[in-house]
């Protein structure tokens with residue numbers, strides 16, 4: 610079928626679905642509240658299923674050309690000892706901003722209306738489109754407006770920090786140690802990507818509320834004190850690197866991702882703990898599944914039912930698995946006293 614769609618949100622999910630629908634002959638308008646793609650930076654692991662979604666959108670080769678491979682993944686203890694190592698070239702690492710740039714460039718000028726936040730009034734029944742696609746992230750207005758049974762996001766009990774610094778690393782490393790993890794990956798030929806996640810009970814209220822890079826640096830130096838040299842080197846200069854810090858949430862199940870002429874994709878449908886690195890990947894797979902259903906089926910009702918059948922089960926399982934890994938790695942058990950960080 611063909612029709613018109615309003616896509617709310619111009620992140621990875623919204624841009625990808627717009628590209629797919631335009632290829633399928635739909636008329637599409639993307640409204641994004643920000644003035645341009647978000648500049649969060651950092652690397653995303655693109656797993657094979659997501660790469661094949663990018664191939665179906667005609668963007669796989671460009672993403673591969675910009676991606677880094679890591680030939681080795683290592684899980685370490687804070688003292689540097691390797692707990693587990695795996696060789697392989699299954700996943701690609703691509704910078705979030707490079708992926709967003711490619712997705713924007715794949716759309717005709719004017720498809721995305723930047724600086725155009727959608728309001729509840731814009732979603733009234735006479736909105737003038739055949740379909741509204743909520744690709745508006747974890748705090749989705751489309752979900753809050755059209756899916757009355759959906760509960761709000763629930764805190765995972767952890768906070769994440771992430772950033773980049775000059776210099777190349779070859780390997781993906783994740784270090785697990787007592788309610789704290791630290792990850793190091795390549796970003797591109799000249800840049801290292803790092804992330805840290807820790808139990809929020811290890812931070813004071815002031816630290817949790819602060820946006821000051823000097824406070825972030827104090828937290829990271831205290832909590833990762835004594836960790837092996839690669840972590841210590843990154844944490845040493847963290848206040849000069851530009852750090853993104855956020856409290857982590859995921860989204861409880863709320864039934865179908867479809868209601869009437871509204872459908873949810875990406876984090877709006879299934880925001881998850883970042884521990885398995887799957888949120889953006891699943892957003893791309895959603896975008897392709899929705900596009901293919903809309904183009905192939907003769908009616909909106911059948912297309913949306915097909916999308917929901919294909920995507921709700923798998924994504925709910927990944928939300929649950931990501932939550933379990935977050936709990937095992939970061940939030941299980943009572944926290945030790947603040948300020949008594951040790952190498953465990």
Ligand SMILES: Cc1cc2nc3c(=O)[nH]c(=O)nc-3n(C[C@H](O)[C@H](O)[C@H](O)COP(=O)(O)OP(=O)(O)OC[C@H]3O[C@@H](n4cnc5c(N)ncnc54)[C@H](O)[C@@H]3O)c2cc1C
Nearest residue numbers: 618620621622642654727745746875876886887888889890
């Ligand atoms: C620390 C961390 C690390 C991660 N690492 C990985 C990883 O390695 N691999 C991976 O696959 N995933 C990862 N993820 C998850 C990934 O970032 C998300 O799943 C992905 O960005 C979701 O994309 P989205 O387009 O659904 O939502 P978003 O990226 O949140 O985009 C939603 C967009 O909608 C816009 N918007 C919201 N409301 C409105 C409105 N009313 N009107 C107009 N626009 C609106 C917002 O401005 C935003 O641009 C990570 C997440 C975190 C927090």
